[in-house]
Amino acid sequence: MKFFFKPQMIYLTMFTTSLFVGCETETFESESSLSQNGNFEIEEAYPDQTGKLHSILLDGEEVMVENFGDNNVSVIGDMLFYTDNSDSTKSVGRTGGRWPNNIVYYEIQSGMPNQARIRNAIGHWEANTALRFVKRTNQSAYVFFQKGGGCSSFVGRTGRKQTINLADGCSTGSTIHEIGHAIGLYHEQSRKDRDRFIKVLFGNIQSGKEHNFQTYVQRGRDGTENTSTLDFGSIMMYSPKSFSNNGQPTITKVDGSSYSTQRNGLSSADITGINKMYPGNTNLAAGKPSFQSSTYNNDTNRFGPSKTVDRNTNNFSHTNKQNNAWWEVDLGFNADIKDVQIWNRADCCQNRLTDFDIKVYDRRGGRQIKSIRINEEARRGKSYDVNARGRVVRIQLRDRNFLHMAEVRVNGTRVR
Ligand SMILES: [Zn+2]
Incomplete structure (x- = not known):
């Protein structure tokens, strides 16, 4: 299970928390505990489980998905799709499913653990992009942050209530990543031009998880890329051993070498692309x-x-x-x-x-x-x-x- 805090990270979080207690006497913050998620590898909706594999028609294309009980929701990794798909436009990819006027309405489940990670992730999005996150009043299309068994999100604005599910182990960085899905981003390795930059080693991928490595074009979506090259530093990029069945890489650079990923925040290329999707101030x-x-x-x-x-x-x-x-x-x-x-x-x-x-x-x-x-x-x-x-x-x-x-x-x- 990839998304839980490592023990030393728990220690660090406790350590910084204890420092904060003495805040009134001006204590130091050694480094934010929020940036201590460098070991994060991959978000999944249902970690260590494989759902019922089946194909659905997504915008007229046959697509392999997993199903975990709710027949209305299909799962690809940490991305959720309404199976009826009645409200999505042809081009969700990176060009559709946008939030009008740069406003994402949201609500947080009452009693949701560690709401600071949601506030901090929203703050990160607002500090770096023209998007604004506004607490929902009576809007019917909104993001609902709730406790879940993994980290997952719908991709793009669905036009109705759409959940972002966060297990206790989903960090601020993973929350930033899931919000990325909700505003319309797919994983960086699913760019339609990804074969110019990476090799996908299907022989090393867990059986039944291969569909996570499709491009979004192969998933029946179209769209234009907002940046000219694949960004290994993107917060939407899978790590080299995602869904590995043998400890060997499932993704390498096109020359066969490895790379590192991060979940600290949006990369500068992420911000460039998002500014094209949501231009504004x-x-x-x-x-x-x-x-x-x-x-x-x-x-x-x-x-x-x-x-x-x-x-x-x-x-x-x-x-x-x-x-x-x-x-x-x-x-x-x-x-x-x-x-x-x-x-x-x-x-x-x-x-x-x-x-x-x-x-x-x-x-x-x-x-x-x-x-x-x-x-x-x-x-x-x-x-x-x-x-x-x-x-x-x-x-x-x-x-x-x-x-x-x-x-x-x-x-x-x-x-x-
Ligand atoms: Zn994801």
Whole structure:
């Protein structure tokens, strides 16, 4: 069973948790426990089980699937499909099954264990793409996160309630992966041009699991690729020994060599492709020069200002406790800034970012163009309207405190 935490990972999680208890006295976070899923290999809906194999007609094509009791739902690895298939369009692949207006409605099962992984995965998607995840009210098409026996998701928007099933062992990275399915992504190795990049070694694949290695074209779906090459670093890429029956690789590079995979987050090629599927507000702040009034314990490696524009909602910047502590980013050009999104440090201390200003300047140390007072607790991913033209965005506390933020996204358009 591939998806459970290794024992040392459990230890690490407990260790960091115990550090967080003392948060009020400013403890370190050695490294996010969320990035400790590097050993993750593959998501499956029903780990270590093989369902009843049968073929169904999916958009007029005969496709092998597995069935695990619910005749209405067919399973390919960790991807679920409604067998009646009545609501899907011809071209789900990477071109259909989209969520209109970039909004994914969702609900979380009450009592769902470890909801932080869902919040963090959603935060990761929102910090890196134009997609927004909105709690469902009365929408009939939405994602329902629920406890399951494995990790699995439907592919693309189905037009009705669609589950993302998460066993306790499904990490934040796997949750990011399953959301990838829900917004329309197939596995990276199922690209229609994959044979230019990889070899699939069918002789090493467990009997009955071969259908997991079909391209999505072979599954009766069409679509265009949004990137020009297969990305081994994609969060949607299978590991080399997925579904192996003998410990030997089931996938190699086309030259026969191996490769490594990751479940830390969306790769830059993932983001490129998703931006084509869901174009929208551009995050102007990512990777731009950033500054802050001081750095906690002078530890710029851990708490430097750039942690706030690294597109990782777990790392965070951190000032010392001081009057009117500030952080700012220099976009390097004038922009029409629509809104600013702020992710607080996840594990504690949100209330430290309660009474603050979002300021826009024409340059660093220059003229202030706008200042917006936010007198409420900033929550993770919360968006604040700015609607101003400027080049530098500053977040500044109004009182004496620490300032730490996991991510700031400046959404807008560059002025040409
Ligand atoms: Zn998957």
